[in-house]
Amino acid sequence: MINIIWFLFIVIGVIVAVFTGNITAVTDAAIENAELAVELSIGLVGIMALWLGIMKIAEESGLVNILAKAVKPIMIRLFPEVPEEHPAMGAMIMNMAANILGLGNAATPLGLKAMKELNEINNDSDTASNAMCTFLAINTSSVTLIPATVIAYRSAAGSANPTEIIGPVIIATLASTIAAIIAVKSLQKLPRFSKTNPNNNKKIVGSK
Numbered sequence: 001m002i003n004i005i006w007f008l009f010i011v012i013g014v015i016v017a018v019f020t021g022n023i024t025a026v027t028d029a030a031i032e033n034a035e036l037a038v039e040l041s042i043g044l045v046g047i048m049a050l051w052l053g054i055m056k057i058a059e060e061s062g063l064v065n066i067l068a069k070a071v072k073p074i075m076i077r078l079f080p081e082v083p084e085e086h087p088a089m090g091a092m093i094m095n096m097a098a099n100i101l102g103l104g105n106a107a108t109p110l111g112l113k114a115m116k117e118l119n120e121i122n123n124d125s126d127t128a129s130n131a132m133c134t135f136l137a138i139n140t141s142s143v144t145l146i147p148a149t150v151i152a153y154r155s156a157a158g159s160a161n162p163t164e165i166i167g168p169v170i171i172a173t174l175a176s177t178i179a180a181i182i183a184v185k186s187l188q189k190l191p192r193f194s195k196t197n198p199n200n201n202k203k204i205v206g207s208k
Contacts, residue, residue, distance in 0.1 A: 040156050067097040078138075078181065079131045081121075088117030092135055099143045111139060134184050141180035144173050 017026040075093050082089050091114035098107035114135060122129040128136070147169045154162035187193055 040153075063101070065097075067100060068093045071096055071100075078134060081129070082118070082131050083121075086117065086121065088114055088121065088131070091117055096138070096143060099139070100145050111135075130188050133188065134181070137180040137184040138177060141176040142173055143177050145170055 013026065014023070017023045072093055075089065075096070076084055079089065079092070082092075091110050095107050095110035095114055098110060115132060118129060118132045118135065119125060122132065145166075147165065150165060150169070151162045154165070
């Protein structure tokens, strides 16, 4: 779907440029931004290597595990239907900890594992459970305390103080995460998002 949207953007932009006589400007802008993309990508290599190295040290030193233990009490309250010692809980906690530290590469497989484990305890595999919806909403809200990628972008673009966004990012991620939790917990209570399992006549609440 995203590919179709971008394709339509490009086609519509070219058509409008042709009819408005700005096709030369569009061509020049495309070439200039292609060059800028290459320069920015090369500039990101060093910064990303530095931050990923720092994050890897945090992971290997046990900082991720310490953070995981710190968020466990909160996770138990957010996911009351998931047994405390179930592998799904462990995968979700590690995923959250990795995201908080900006370890995107480590967070992705943990998130996929968490969803797989959550589906194992889902009463209806065709419908997302409460826990699956909550986990997805929290991940979508972007729980991040150290935005390593954005810092790298700012540094590559020549920012005088690329780390000055950490404060606003913490405020923004707290606001978005709280909003996501409130939204998903509220929607779970609505009958519209309930589905009856024909096999056991139990009501499963989740996304349709």
